[in-house]
Amino acid sequence: MTASGISPSAVEAFAQRERERFIARNPKSVALAERARNSLYGGVPMHWMADWSTPVPLFVERAKGARFYDVDGHEYIDFCLGDTGSMFGHSPDPIAKAIAEQGNNGLTTMLPGEDAVICGELLAARFGLPFWQVTATATDSNRYVLRWARAITQRKTLLVFDGCYHGTVDDVMVRYRDGETVPRSGLLGQAYDLTQHSRSIPFNDVTALEAALAQGDVCALLCEPAMTNIGMVLPEPGFMQQCRELTRKYGALLIIDETHTISTDRGGCTQLWNLDPDFFVVGKPIAGGVPCGIFGCSEAMAEAMTAARKKASEGSHGHGHSGMGTTLSANALAMHCMRANLEQVMTETAYAHMLPLAKRLADGFRSLIGKHDLKWSVTELGARSEFQFCPVSPKTGAEAEAAFHDELQMALHLYLINRGILITPFHNMTLCCPSTTADDVDQLVSMLDQALTELLAIPGARE
Incomplete structure (x- = not known):
């Protein structure tokens, strides 16, 4: 049996x-x-x-x-x-209309349009974070936010929960086994030891959370408010609030990935539970099924990002490269569809x-x-x-x-x-x-x- x-x-x-x-x-x-x-x-x-x-x-x-x-x-x-x-739903009417509207008006130009401004305003109003960036997928959003977190904190270690789901970011491909962080089984072509700069702990374990953060090397805790890909696992009462308190106590950032948990509310668990993250990520449904991801940040993080960019460019010649963004990020089609989704579909x-x-x-x-x-x-x-x-x-x-x-x-x-x-x-x-x-x-x-x-x-x- x-x-x-x-x-x-x-x-x-x-x-x-x-x-x-x-x-x-x-x-x-x-x-x-x-x-x-x-x-x-x-x-x-x-x-x-x-x-x-x-x-x-x-x-x-x-x-x-x-x-x-x-x-x-x-x-x-x-x-x-x-x-x-x-x-x-598949092909909501406002999204189908938006695709048709944009189809003859350019799909990608590597320049912003008015849709971008309106989307930024809508995202800020909905999710409570003032500044936004647009990517091609939630994987990209998580990857870029992790770069920002390491640049801002000058720390290297990422903390995640065992069984987490954050797309295909290399750094999250770890598990917790017998008190140790190990590479995720089945991972192909991994060239370097992920456990050097990634740490995995059990979800809902406050003692393990504080012990991991107390080592003083964690740049950020990247987490879903409720686990959704290993099988659904809900947070114990107060656990997510303790994640916020303990990350602040030990100088780490809190990144909330709501790519799946956005199913709870139009503002996600972040608004529903007042989670107050430093960074916030959503992908998949944000543009009604058209590939698109977003990440938002607090005003303090925006200032820290500017300082990090300035520091990284000191002594360099030319503009350098942040390691973020693809040519198709924030393309005109995705922006027009995201606007329609936020205004007419995700209501x-x-x-x-x-x-x-x-x-x-x-x-x-x-x-x-x-x-x-x-x-x-x-x-x-x-x-x-x-x-x-x-x-x-x-x-x-x-x-x-x-x-x-x-x-x-x-x-x-x-x-x-x-x-x-x-x-x-x-x-x-x-x-x-x-x-x-x-x-x-x-x-x-x-x-x-x-x-x-x-x-x-x-x-x-x-x-």
């Missing part, structure tokens, strides 16, 4: 049946997958697109609102939403629709867990909810990871895909958008109920 309460043999029998169903149901995806192997590494344009539960990639034809349609003509209710990239009305539906879904998950007598739990945060294979919601990344059951998770996901429902891969997280309906939520709960009923009916499933 596994920690999930369901035998591996039953899971495999269930999954094999669903793999056969998928192949029979999706001949055009199967054909495209075979064709793609001749030109795309792994048969997909980015290798992790092959890591879903399906036996071959599911090829999408179009998407709108809370739905997408595959090349075989099947319709899906989407609770993944591009893993937050389309948090407000109080949108959140007022999303949040109750996510609550309805979380309650539905809890009812299924009780009905099927499973020792699982449910974690919810804003428009997100997740069922986890552990009796109590995890408090650390290690606890969340220990609850993983990849085979069971993928089997359940595939069952749902075969019946027109998509949830986030790699764990059991769901996201509701402004186009999601109560019927959509109820259909997911019903299909998961059906999946569990069929799985548990397999002989020996509970042995």
Whole structure:
């Protein structure tokens, strides 16, 4: 018997049946997958697109609102939403209009327009930080903010929480194991020792947090207000406030990355919980699905950034290079779409629709867990909810990871895909958008109920 309460043999029998169903149901995806192997590494344009539960990639034809349609003509209710990239639905009308408007007016010029000024004003009003910069992705934002933090503090060590998610920044690719910081498993092509200047500690551990900061070498704590990629892990009451107090006490900066947790509120957890960071990062959904990232800073940080730039240029010839920015950063298309998103899409009305539906879904998950007598739990945060294979919601990344059951998770996901429902891969997280309906939520709960009923009916499933 596994920690999930369901035998591996039953899971495999269930999954094999669903793999056969998928192949029979999706001949055009199967054909495209075979064709793609001749030109795309792994048969997909980015290798992790092959890591879903399906036996071959599911090829999408179009998407709108809370739905997408595959090349075989099947319709899906989407609770993944591009893993937050389309948090407000696929191709919201104001974003589609903005793309069309900007299409004939220039896509990138490496110069600002009025949209940039308006976006800066909107971001300052929404998130409470006065100054902003625009990047291509949240990974870029985190990378650049880390450079600023090291330049400002003249310290090198970055502090992160075990199991964190901040994109593909090199410095965050570490884990906490047996009291030590170690490189993240599976990391490819790493040329230098990440543990020299990165330190990982457990989430929700104030003692470990203070001990790490007390060493006096930490430039910044880079964190999500709630962990979202190792499985959802919520902060204990007061923990994020202690992060703010202790970073100040020991001279480190606080960087809040809300790329996923922006699902809580139009101002994120930062405004909702009054977190008062030195730097604030968001990517993915900020321009309505068009690639874009942002970071904001306090007035004190802006002054420190100016001083750091001046110091770095002393004695140099020419303008030098800060190590930040790409040619496509803050391009005209992204800026026009971000303006439309902030003004017309990412609204109080949108959140007022999303949040109750996510609550309805979380309650539905809890009812299924009780009905099927499973020792699982449910974690919810804003428009997100997740069922986890552990009796109590995890408090650390290690606890969340220990609850993983990849085979069971993928089997359940595939069952749902075969019946027109998509949830986030790699764990059991769901996201509701402004186009999601109560019927959509109820259909997911019903299909998961059906999946569990069929799985548990397999002989020996509970042995």
